[in-house]
Amino acid sequence: MDSIGEICTAYSGTYAGEGMASLAELYDKIEEETLRFCFEHSIACGPGCGACCEHFMPDITALEARLVAAYLLLINKDTTLISNILDARKSTTGPCPLYRFDSAYHCSVYPVRPLICRLFGVCANGDKEGNGVFRRCRFNEEETMPLLLNFGPEVPVMQDYAYALRALDSSATEVALLPKAILEQLEQLSFLTAMLSGQDDNSNPDDTPNPQAS
Ligand code: SF4
Numbered sequence: 001m002d003s004i005g006e007i008c009t010a011y012s013g014t015y016a017g018e019g020m021a022s023l024a025e026l027y028d029k030i031e032e033e034t035l036r037f038c039f040e041h042s043i044a045c046g047p048g049c050g051a052c053c054e055h056f057m058p059d060i061t062a063l064e065a066r067l068v069a070a071y072l073l074l075i076n077k078d079t080t081l082i083s084n085i086l087d088a089r090k091s092t093t094g095p096c097p098l099y100r101f102d103s104a105y106h107c108s109v110y111p112v113r114p115l116i117c118r119l120f121g122v123c124a125n126g127d128k129e130g131n132g133v134f135r136r137c138r139f140n141e142e143e144t145m146p147l148l149l150n151f152g153p154e155v156p157v158m159q160d161y162a163y164a165l166r167a168l169d170s171s172a173t174e175v176a177l178l179p180k181a182i183l184e185q186l187e188q189l190s191f192l193t194a195m196l197s198g199q200d201d202n203s204n205p206d207d208t209p210n211p212q213a214s
């Protein structure tokens, strides 16, 4: 089972789990369509490039943030990532606190990265007439992608995927910068995770005996 499957299983039967499962399905579809689009039009990022993550802070929805928070709680439990997110909570620009400068695999939460991270640089945008336009990422100095491609309305564009995301979650029109959105979801999901594992605030982790009535 992959990491998203593990997360969906852990929260199955809950409202949070249903939302994350729907988001995972959308991400699968996007993965398939963007891979095909890039293959058909010879679009690739430069080797080892992660400049977009260094230079911007994504705005994300609560549902996108919930899946990332679940990944941090259940899969990648590196607490320095939480510290990085806390440190970045007032930052409006990059680098993204989940970016790893020291690894060729830059994103610490790659399987659950938000929508914009899946589309930036590898997807067309819709123009005013509803046609698709692809422009080379401004950071792509190696020119590993075409400068400009024009399409008709048949090509999926960023706006289509944004609408699909909104359709999954009534609160998806409200977005927040990644650190704030993830911290909020970490708090909520920690509570849910504790409940699902049978713990609560009255748990007694060190087995201290209950006080006896005298
Ligand atoms: S979540 Fe990952 S892919 Fe998205 S900006 Fe941060 S490091 Fe980059």
Ligand code: SF4
Binding pocket: 044, 045, 046, 049, 050, 051, 052, 053, 120, 121, 122, 137, 138, 139, 140
């Ligand atoms: S989208 Fe642009 S900045 Fe981001 S990895 Fe690709 S080429 Fe680099």
